[in-house]
Amino acid sequence: MTDCAFCGCRVEAHDPVRATHDGTEYPFCNWACLTEYVEREGLATGTSCNWEPA
Ligand SMILES: [Zn+2]
Numbered sequence: 001m002t003d004c005a006f007c008g009c010r011v012e013a014h015d016p017v018r019a020t021h022d023g024t025e026y027p028f029c030n031w032a033c034l035t036e037y038v039e040r041e042g043l044a045t046g047t048s049c050n051w052e053p054a
Helices: 031-041
Strands: 017-021 024-028
Touching: 017 031, 024 031
Parallel strands: none
Antiparallel strands: 017 024
16 A cells, blocks of 8 residues: 555555656556645756755
8 A cells, every 4th residue: 555645545556647746656546646746845846956856
């Protein structure tokens, strides 16, 4: 079982999408969760080069 990096739901219950950042793989339920995660973390606003995963 894998938990969505954004909402914490089990990704297997949906249509999973996986994104890799700095060698770490982040699972998401679907593209919507991935997009929301990116916006929440500000990954698309110019700070992504310095972003450190928690
Ligand atoms: Zn999710």
